[in-house]
Amino acid sequence: MVKVVKSTIIDAPVEAVWDVLRDFNGHEEWHPAIATSGIERSLPSDKVGCVRRFTLADGSVLRERLLTLSDVDMAFSYCLEDTPIPLLNYVAHVRLLPVTDGDLTFWHWESRFDTPPGRETELRQLVSESVYQGGFDAIKEHMRQTA
Secondary structure: OOOEEEEEEEOOHHHHHHHHHOOOOOOHHHOEEEEEEEEEEOOOOOOOEEEEEEEEOOOOOOOOOOOOOOOOOOEEEEEEEOOOOOOEEEEEEEEEEEEEEOOEOOOOOOEEEOOOOOOHHHHHHHHHHHHHHHHHHHHHHHHHHOO
């Protein structure tokens, strides 16, 4: 099993960052890799169990299910349902915390998944850099533009 853990500090209040991230279908607004996104069966994007189906800029289609969402903890978890990338049994957790030395946000993002034999390093790097670091960079830019 592969584990990826990344974190960052965002120069924005935790409540403002949470308002953006808690929308499970909102990533097309800030993540450059997402071309389109929609919640299946017209469920609310904050309903545990909802599935977002989205298309990447390269045309790949993925489906992810919201497993948990807590406004109190400013956290959610999700899993991959369908993906062209062999990230098997993928489950991720996102958590935000206020940084009290300034009006900043600490963002912790981690996942665990299996891969086909021999692809652990490649897929760990893909998730760590393309997905997580790409998401961190994109949300930082989004928060700067909306400030």
